Amino acid sequence: MVRFTVLASGSKGNSTVVSGGRTRILVDAGLSCRELFRRMKQAGEDPASLDAIIITHEHQDHVNGLSVTARRLGIPVYFTEATHRAWMRWLTPRRQMTYAQWLEVCRKQAAERQAEPAVVAPETVTLKDSDSEDADDETQFESNASAESAAAPTDQTSDQDPSAPPSLKEDPTWLPAVEYFQAGEVFAIGDISLNPFTIPHDAADPVGFVFRAEGVRMGFATDLGYIPPNVREQLRNLDLLLLESNHDLEMLRDGPYPWSVKQRVLSRVGHLSNEATAEFLSTAYDGQAAYVILAHLSENNNLPELARVAAERALLGRASLLANRLLLAEQHQPLFGISF
Ligand SMILES: [Zn+2]
Numbered sequence: 346m347v348r349f350t351v352l353a354s355g356s357k358g359n360s361t362v363v364s365g366g367r368t369r370i371l372v373d374a375g376l377s378c379r380e381l382f383r384r385m386k387q388a389g390e391d392p393a394s395l396d397a398i399i400i401t402h403e404h405q406d407h408v409n410g411l412s413v414t415a416r417r418l419g420i421p422v423y424f425t426e427a428t429h430r431a432w433m434r435w436l437t438p439r440r441q442m443t444y445a446q447w448l449e450v451c452r453k454q455a456a457e458r459q460a461e462p463a464v465v466a467p468e469t470v471t472l473k474d475s476d477s478e479d480a481d482d483e484t485q486f487e488s489n490a491s492a493e494s495a496a497a498p499t500d501q502t503s504d505q506d507p508s509a510p511p512s513l514k515e516d517p518t519w520l521p522a523v524e525y526f527q528a529g530e531v532f533a534i535g536d537i538s539l540n541p542f543t544i545p546h547d548a549a550d551p552v553g554f555v556f557r558a559e560g561v562r563m564g565f566a567t568d569l570g571y572i573p574p575n576v577r578e579q580l581r582n583l584d585l586l587l588l589e590s591n592h593d594l595e596m597l598r599d600g601p602y603p604w605s606v607k608q609r610v611l612s613r614v615g616h617l618s619n620e621a622t623a624e625f626l627s628t629a630y631d632g633q634a635a636y637v638i639l640a641h642l643s644e645n646n647n648l649p650e651l652a653r654v655a656a657e658r659a660l661l662g663r664a665s666l667l668a669n670r671l672l673l674a675e676q677h678q679p680l681f682g683i684s685f
């Protein structure tokens with residue numbers, strides 16, 4: 346059986362479980378590990394049965410619980426190489442140091458990592474700011490992250506056992522295994538095939554996916570400023586379509602955000618408005634999916650009813666309207682019970 350479970354969706358955290366055949370994948374890990382596990386259990390999913398985590402992009406609302414979750418389950422994490430590097434840079438604490446100290450750090454890192462090739466480049470000590478999602482409350486992530494660090498089971502063991510992985514404090518970028526994929530190249534994790542495609546968003550190398558399992562095709566695209574032709578092309582012949590419907594244009598324009606943030610959200614590398622999503626659904630979308638799920642709704646600049654009404658109106662003109670069951674993914678509770 347194929348199952349699609351949205352654990353959380355929105356700028357305070359994103360995570361979805363895709364199950365097909367004997368394989369279960371967590372798409373993004375944007376909530377704390379504890380909360381992810383709580384919601385999985387609530388939705389009837391067993392965290393221990395996850396086979397892998399895949400990451401769409403390095404923004405905090407997509408990776409907040411990543412390290413702890415991957416370590417606790419001992420499962421591989423799939424990124425594009427650029428996203429992995431950006432994530433590592435984000436996690437490396439900002440430090441002020443002299444050039445001599447910096448060289449010393451590079452030398453030590455090189456010596457430590459001689460046995461395991463290709464990991465940390467010297468630029469990890471010179472840092473950029475963490476990328477921010479649309480300005481919906483970001484501070485809570487930091488407190489979550491530090492609470493997670495304190496609770497991490499590996500913290501206690503690393504002193505005694507030299508073969509144990511480094512603690513979160515020693516190396517927050519350490520993961521049980523890292524696998525790279527590339528946009529445009531189909532790959533498989535167990536019984537699920539994944540087709541990653543590039544989306545326009547202000548991250549290092551952001552992607553959406555088409556998942557295929559047991560003949561069921563599920564399209565997944567959030568965090569994109571507009572829908573370019575390559576994305577339109579991917580979102581055809583689907584059984585399920587999960588698409589961002591981030592903000593209502595009027596609410597965003599009249600809302601509390603500073604102008605610079607409004608500009609960013611509205612830009613070609615920001616987020617899809619209800620209006621842009623409706624435009625896609627009424628024109629380029631082929632009307633084939635059994636389920637259409639609106640996702641990544643802003644809590645400050647949108648209302649579920651506005652997103653729903655805009656999409657309903659757009660779908661009204663589609664010949665196969667009855668096939669399109671419209672659902673809204675939520676920030677604070679899982680959306681489950683979707684199976685094929
Ligand atoms: Zn996001």
Ligand SMILES: [Zn+2]
Nearest residue numbers: 404478546568
């Ligand atoms: Zn993002």
